[in-house]
Amino acid sequence: MGSISEKYCIIGVGHTSFGKHPGRSTIDLNVEAIRNAIEDAGIDKNDIDAVLCKYPTSKHSMMYSTMVAQAIGIVPKVTGVIDMGGSTNINLIQYSITAMELGQCTTAVISFADNPLTGSRGAYTHPWGNDGGLYGWFGTPPAYAMIAQRHMELYGTRCEDLAEIAVAAHKHASLNPNAQMRKTITIEDHQNSRYIAKPLRLYDCCLVSDGGAAVIVTSVENARRLGIKKPITILGLGQSHPSWELHLREEITISGAKQSGEMAFRMAGVTPDEIDVAQIYDCFTIVVLITIEDYGFCKKGEGGEFVRNGRIQLGGELPINTSGGLLSETGMPGMQLIIEAVRQLRGECGERQVPDAKLALVSNQGGIMTTHSTMILGR
Amino acid sequence: MSTQGNIHNLLPEINEVNKPFYDNLNQGKLSGLHCKRCGNTFLPPSVYCPRCLSDQLEWVLLSGEGEIYSWVEYHYAYHEYFKDKLPYVVAIVQLKEGPRIVSNIVDYDLEKLKVGAPVKAVFQNSIVNQRLVQFKLTNSI
Numbered sequence: 001m002g003s004i005s006e007k008y009c010i011i012g013v014g015h016t017s018f019g020k021h022p023g024r025s026t027i028d029l030n031v032e033a034i035r036n037a038i039e040d041a042g043i044d045k046n047d048i049d050a051v052l053c054k055y056p057t058s059k060h061s062m063m064y065s066t067m068v069a070q071a072i073g074i075v076p077k078v079t080g081v082i083d084m085g086g087s088t089n090i091n092l093i094q095y096s097i098t099a100m101e102l103g104q105c106t107t108a109v110i111s112f113a114d115n116p117l118t119g120s121r122g123a124y125t126h127p128w129g130n131d132g133g134l135y136g137w138f139g140t141p142p143a144y145a146m147i148a149q150r151h152m153e154l155y156g157t158r159c160e161d162l163a164e165i166a167v168a169a170h171k172h173a174s175l176n177p178n179a180q181m182r183k184t185i186t187i188e189d190h191q192n193s194r195y196i197a198k199p200l201r202l203y204d205c206c207l208v209s210d211g212g213a214a215v216i217v218t219s220v221e222n223a224r225r226l227g228i229k230k231p232i233t234i235l236g237l238g239q240s241h242p243s244w245e246l247h248l249r250e251e252i253t254i255s256g257a258k259q260s261g262e263m264a265f266r267m268a269g270v271t272p273d274e275i276d277v278a279q280i281y282d283c284f285t286i287v288v289l290i291t292i293e294d295y296g297f298c299k300k301g302e303g304g305e306f307v308r309n310g311r312i313q314l315g316g317e318l319p320i321n322t323s324g325g326l327l328s329e330t331g332m333p334g335m336q337l338i339i340e341a342v343r344q345l346r347g348e349c350g351e352r353q354v355p356d357a358k359l360a361l362v363s364n365q366g367g368i369m370t371t372h373s374t375m376i377l378g379r
Numbered sequence: 380m381s382t383q384g385n386i387h388n389l390l391p392e393i394n395e396v397n398k399p400f401y402d403n404l405n406q407g408k409l410s411g412l413h414c415k416r417c418g419n420t421f422l423p424p425s426v427y428c429p430r431c432l433s434d435q436l437e438w439v440l441l442s443g444e445g446e447i448y449s450w451v452e453y454h455y456a457y458h459e460y461f462k463d464k465l466p467y468v469v470a471i472v473q474l475k476e477g478p479r480i481v482s483n484i485v486d487y488d489l490e491k492l493k494v495g496a497p498v499k500a501v502f503q504n505s506i507v508n509q510r511l512v513q514f515k516l517t518n519s520i
Contacts, residue, residue: 125457128481130397130423133389134511135483137469138457146471150449153494198452198466245423247471247479252449 005267008097009231010377011107011223012041012216013339018180018330021210022118026056029113029212030068037109037214043226048216050078050108052096054088057333058120068111078105085366086281086333087239087256088112089215090373093338094237096217106222112335113212121208129245141205141284142197143246143368148286149199151253155301159199162285163190164307165320166203166327169282171313173324175352180207181328204285206326213335215342230346235359236268236376246368255287256372257294257363264361264374265296272296275376276357277344278318279337281365282325288312291363292320295374314352322352334364338375345379384459389506397424399438405510407502411478413439422478443500443512445474450484450492460506472498472514483513491516 014036016029030053038045051074053065061067065079078099084091089112096108127133128143151157167187173179185203193202223231240259243249265271272295280288289303297318298306306312312320323329323340330336341360343349358378365372393401400422403410413420414428415435427434450470456462468484470492484492485501498514505511 127389127457131391132481133458134391134506134509135469135481135513136453136456136458136461136464136467137481139455141455142451142453142469145451146449146469149451150494153449195452195454198454247448247481252471 003267004097004101005235005269006233007220008100008217008234009220009223010215010234010338010342011218011226011228011231012037012043013214013342014038014040015178015213015336015339016113016211018178018209018211018332020118021115024115024210026059026113026115026212027067027071029115029210030111030214031071033113033212033214034072034109034111037216041216041228043107043216045072045074047226048074048107048109049076050096050099050105051076052079052092052108052110053081054092054112055081055083056114058114058116058122078108084241084371084373086283087364087366087371087373089334089338090237090362090364090375091239093215093217093234093375094239094373097234100219107216107218109214109216111212111214112332114332115210117208117210119210139197140368141200144284144286145197145200146246147252147290147369151286151290152199154253155304157289157304159191159201160187161289161304161307162204163187165282165285165288165312166190168310168313169321169325169327172322172352173328175350176323176329179324179329180209181324200284200286206283207328207331209331211330211332213332213339215335215338230379232342232345233378234375235270235378236264236266236374238263238267238374239372241371242369244370253290254300255290255294255369256365257291257374260372260374261295264376268376270359270376274359275318275361276359277322277341277354278320278361279322279325279341279363280320281334281337281363282321282327283333285327287365287369288320290369291365295361314354319354322349322354333366337362337364341377345377386460386507389458389460390509396426400424401509403438403440404502404512407510409441409443409500409512410438411441411476412436420477422480441474441476445472445498445514447484447492447494447496447498448473448479449494452489468492470514480512482511484516485513486515486519488516488519491518
């Protein structure tokens with residue numbers, strides 16, 4: 001099979017506002033995001049022949065994507081819901097390309113919406129494993145704290161290093177009119193915030209948000225036919241999925257980013273030092289640090305040093321999460337990182353634009369570094 | 380924001396595969412499954428060895444000795460029962476015989492909680508009628 005790199009592209013992106021959407025269904029939020037993505041692409045609704053969704057984390061329901069397709073009035077040739085947690089959005093893009101290669105469809109919308117802020121947060125507070133409840137082993141933040149603690153002890157990573165990641169995210173969000181939280185913070189604010197699960201503090205944790213987001217994918221050839229002005233090319237894709245239960249993983253300070261990144265960089269034929277801007281899944285600060293190590297931006301254990309002194313801020317060597325990411329733009333899992341990468345490459349980001357960005361990297365991950373996917377985009 | 384208050388929600392689901400593990404705990408014994416085909420000793424209980432997929436398994440007693448693989452100190456209770464126990468420590472314990480389990484370090488000195496610190500099993504606490512296996516730092520026993 002010939003290389004798929006540079007054969008497919010993202011032609012439209014759209015989302016709802018991020019924050020509270022009391023009383024609105026996730027179907028409704030999906031439709032708004034898809035409508036905005038169609039408008040952004042400037043195509044006709046009927047150009048879409050595939051509808052792929054990540055189901056809402058807060059409430060599982062069967063064959064969810066068929067409900068979304070119905071709500072946007074499309075009878076799709078290809079549809080489905082894939083569940084890889086927060087890594088799903090990039091994985092659905094991969095699946096849409098597979099279906100296009102098979103000749104089953106030509107243009108796919110990939111969408112996600114959820115309402116954990118005004119709805120249920122049960123998915124994030126359950127006990128782990130069969131008997132985690134006996135030992136008080138509950139919740140998402142403590143599981144990431146378990147990873148952070150080991151990283152700190154093995155490599156000397158400091159709490160202040162994690163603070164650098166939060167400070168950068170909040171600074172970037174202050175320049176993003178779409179961000180749910182636009183307040184800047186300092187290292188001291190981070191250090192003074194309360195422990196959620198030691199060693200992680202409040203500002204190490206992402207926001208909780210209602211909202212929806214969608215992207216439209218087609219072939220470069222079809223994009224030309226549709227007259228798309230700024231298609232953003234998909235250069236590399238990867239995925240890797242370490243384990244369900246955290247403690248059964250060989251080494252918890254290594255994530256799926258290692259294999260997934262290798263796959264994506266190999267397919268794209270580029271190296272980490274060529275990346276102009278990175279959108280790294282940041283449900284917790286420690287995830288950014290581990291992901292950049294595993295992607296090869298620095299050696300294992302040197303992530304703490306890498307993020308110091310504003311290096312990952314706008315104007316730094318590698319601007320990370322230029323929209324504010326999950327920490328400050330929206331807690332919605334992952335699609336908005338793809339959208340920000342597209343906007344950076346289109347040059348639409350105003351005050352937060354990375355000058356002349358040509359290559360962007362996006363990571364998505366789910367669970368407790370349980371799943372991982374990577375995408376490299378160019379123009 | 381604690382989502383649950385019923386103490387019975389904390390209990391594991393007992394089935395014929397894992398029942399010996401929890402029965403042994405109630406006798407103050409820690410046990411694991413040993414694969415007669417490949418020699419793997421593992422937890423959690425399963426019908427098949429996750430290494431070689433054999434179902435020729437036997438229960439063996441474990442020493443309860445191990446070391447801390449990583450740990451976290453809780454400052455927020457996700458369940459009513461743990462509210463008056465804050466702060467408490469959950470750790471991944473690497474057992475000498477191979478399996479890793481998630482449990483608590485009890486009666487701990489925060490300064491001495493370290494990755495690699497040796498620990499030993501204790502069976503002093505129960506929830507409803509289920510005894511727990513928890514750990515103490517070896518040098519504090």
